[in-house]
Amino acid sequence: MSNSVVGASVEKDLLDVFILAKIDDFQQKLIFVLNIRRLDHLSHVQEKELQTIGLSQSQIREMRKAASEIRERVNRRSTQSEMVYIENRNLMESTSADLNRAIIPKEQLKLMEAIGEGTFSVVKRAIWYHPSGQKLEVAVKILRNASPSFMEELEVEASHLLKLQHSNLIRLYGVVQQPAMMVFELCEGGELLSRLRDTSKPAPLVTTLLEYCLQIVKALTFLESKHVVHRDVAARNILLSKNEKILL
Known part of the structure; x- marks a missing residue:
């Protein structure tokens, strides 16, 4: 490999x-x-x-x-x-081939309200009208002022994510080239950090926290088996599905 x-x-x-x-x-x-x-x-x-x-x-x-x-x-x-x-010429060639198979036309997406925002991007809820006729709720990361060099790095990152399929890793469905967008699985549970700080809900049980840890370990073990390093494992970067399953 x-x-x-x-x-x-x-x-x-x-x-x-x-x-x-x-x-x-x-x-x-x-x-x-x-x-x-x-x-x-x-x-x-x-x-x-x-x-x-x-x-x-x-x-x-x-x-x-x-x-x-x-x-x-x-x-x-x-x-x-x-x-x-x-x-790495081999990587650049394989990256291009992987992305060509995962390009999503922007016309297939209907952008909704913003659900997150950072310095370089905003994340919006969206409806993806798949060519098969299926409608899917997704999260779309819209990148601001992406330079050519940044786009090259993004394409490499996207090509890796497309290959990494695990129940505790957030799924990347594809990318939109213009404007630069990444289409992800929607994590309706939000950030783990927000869940831990949410005083309007009962605090998670110790057994639940242990289960979170086990799921994180499973995801990281899978990444290690693929020779990939997650360089920023933190509660703010860990998401929860609707049923509170961990997603890195």
Whole structure:
């Protein structure tokens, strides 16, 4: 499975090794599958790992030889190695293909009242008139002033969400390109933080809180199995369904 990062900063000296050893055709796999980003990483990668991406024994020998030559050159140099940004081409191609299958025409959506608002977006309740004839209540995240670079990051995030199907993960149905919108499953229970602070309702039982924790763990365990990290697990970012099921 290809690494899910959009790109990576890589030492130019390492790229010189790939060119000198004539294995630059394997550059994407070396960087994004084996996570080799620096010259010294070559000292730790095992031969069997290199063989899994298609390198032959003779190519591996040439790579080791080239690495030794480049190290000698680096040792004679007083300046630090230059870093070069390399895009993950495989990810960008798969991202584009995934999004093309999940584009929702804006004409299929009827926007209703706002149910949430942040610095960069507003979330509205909406009706999605699906081509099958089904009407579905959804939550639409409308992005404000999305720059081209932000849209690229958003497309990558959306492509990941489209692949992640779990009962405790909020479902992304698709995206609208212009204006930039993301169409999500509607979580009628609202934010977990609001539920915990809501004095108009009885406080959740300890058993209920424990069940919340177990569901969060299940969602995070699933994400870990897919090599995905949720970088902001907090009550404000955890939602509840109508029957108070946890949704990350």
